[in-house]
Amino acid sequence: MATINIGGNNQDRFYRYKMPKLISKIEGKGNGIKTVVPNMSDIARSLSRPPTYPTKFFGCELGAQVKCDEKTDRYIVNGAHEAARLQELLDVFIKKFVLCAGCNNPETDLIIIGKNNSQKIIRDCKACGQRTDVDMRHKLVTYILKYPPTPPKSKGTKKDKKTKKGEDDEQASPTAKGSSEEGTDDELTRRIEAEAASLPTADEYRDDDDWVLDTSAEAVAKRTKEFSKLLLDESGSDEESGDPYEQLDKWLEKHATSASSNDIYKKIKELGIAKETDQFLQNPDDQRALLGATEVLVSEHKDLFESKIVCSILMGYYQNDLLEEEVFQAWLEGDSSKTYRNLFKRNASVSYVDAAINQDIRNKAKPFAKCILFIQKYF
Template identity: 35%
Template sequence: MALLNIGEANQGDAFYRYKMPQLQAKIEGRGNGIKTNVVNMVDIAKALSRSPAYTTKYFGCELGAQSKFDDKTGTSIVNGAHSADTLSQLLEGFIKRFVCCYACGNPETEIKVSKKKEEITLLCKACGNVSRVDMRHKLATFILKNPPNDPKSGADKKMRRAEKERMKTGELLDEEEKARKREAKKKAKEEAKAAEREERRKRKEEKRKLREAAMADGTADEENGSRPRSDRENGSPEDEEEDEVEEGSTEEDDKEENGVEWFTDTSAAAAAKRAQEQLSAETAKLVVVDEGPPVDSIDALASELGAACSTDAVDASAWNAWDVVLAGRPLEVQYAAVLSCLWDPSSKLKEQAMLHKDVLLDRVEEDPKHQLALLVGLEHYLSRCTAEKRTEGALVLKVWYEEDLVAEPVIEHWYERSACASTVGVDAKQAESVRAAVLPYVEWLRQAESEDSDDA
């Protein structure tokens, strides 16, 4: 199912964290009984943290048609024939009026209803602003009469349990469908193999009859083009090759059916471990494990970059000169040398990150490989800093994340793999200390992601 950013103004932001499913509408019936069923209204309302009855009623108010939402079946019906595009435009109006904060535009708001004051407010969880909803809209009256359920109430718990059961049932049906397709595919392959074996058997039988007929007529094997007697008795190379092809295909079919993709760990630690397991104590010492370039080589490369382009007034055009020096180098080594060249050790890391963000953004763009290599370069730089200065790495991650230099999945990927910086000479102890320094910001990202999943 396609996901869209919540709010029409945020559609162009590829890293916007608040998303909702694309509205799906199905027209049912005909004549006077024609109606529109919003198929995924429950999923949309869950993404907006609003009751699906509110969105359904809003459509009815805006279109001047009767609307109804069934809590038991989760069906949202609006009388009349309405396209998905029309309903999507109306949904944007609902989001602006009853979802997004009037101050910061954040959709992470909680609706509050005061029956005594006859007032509806939106409490923003981001900026804390309290927005007052326009009570002149017809939906406001409906919300006053049908306030949102208390999260601690039994009705809300019952709805959540029903939703979990519905999702579990859907997953079971999906698994059954996948199993049925796998069984049908396996059966089709077995039938194809049986048909192929039968065809080969018939061809052999026809050849055998032809040879027997030729021998009965007293013709020589060479004149009739048949095979020698030794081939007929022991089996010809052609028949043996066909049998080998038939037997060899089973291994590939089993691999395809199991869906297992095998790989070999090529890290330095894994290579050393395999050497100790497979070789004797004497020969294991002869195995050389590549631990990445030495630190002085990256420093020398950074000096070459500084000579190729002055770092006092560097801009995106600096890459034209740097590419000549960095040609043929791994991405991790490139970014480690660039950061060592650009950043002033006597300045705050956050100031350096803000000062040179545009230069890095020109090269990183939205490529996860470049983003991961940039984080490896940062790890190399922090591994050479003091313990106090190393804690500023969390601020660098914050700047890069907010300026779209690195995405959240890439940060998580880098943090979980402590050996990814071994290519630039960072050992396990240094990698552990760097991750301990940036842990506060990584935990903040994880908490924000967990809150998003809970709200959804």
């Protein structure tokens, strides 16, 4: 069923106060034609008003007879009336007999005060606490005074609350069968409180020796030493902490004479550097550092100092997105080129090996450069 804001309040964008959209059904013909509102009970429930009130209001505004049969849940207005027209009248009813005149909130109760000719109908707002008068000149007022709404539930005095609390304490335990309040909020509260009372207290478990913490300098130093040892045991060694690129650099220094190109690649993958290709692509200096580490490794390992192996290492970097073409070309041109100085900011002046060795390594890498050009041209 479609819902709308109560009273057509367009400012209530989140539909906090909503009601079903009025539906009308025209029945009969000629003088017997009539309009039935099938969902009047649902609308009235949303407004916290008896369904007879808005139905009688339609009759007063349209000058038509109405019929309210609460047993069959049929609310009828004589004549043919479109749903849009009845919805407009319903909004007027809501404004006059539902919405608080102070805060424009629909959370109100109708209360009749006074006696005889001095009776008044007021809207008691549960949202802001204001009590605002209803226009006593409207024809519906006579019907409301004759058939008053059900009085709202009284909150009770402090004495009543104490009496009620005493009665609750004298009742059977929450687990007793046949309780008339089984399943209610009060019953659930009592059950929770009873179970909480049966739980052991902290004193039952407390061991004073366990709760005392030695804060002396010796004790603190001992705990620090144990904690440091634990960290080293979990990480393996000091070399395993810190930035992954620093770890790679230390590893290359340690295994400069024994590591193969496959070992280097496996170590890169192990450190998770291979997974961070986006960072590599965005940072030429890190790629230059990788090439520098490769220079050191190749220069210190004679088995690697061959054009075929150097190209194989570079191809591995390239295929795994560890090395950009632009970075490789700048490195190949050397640190004296303008491209090199413009591309590398942090590592532009860093020398990883002697200039002569560096030039020799770059010469051995030239076949790889031709391979890159071939790929660019045909792929």
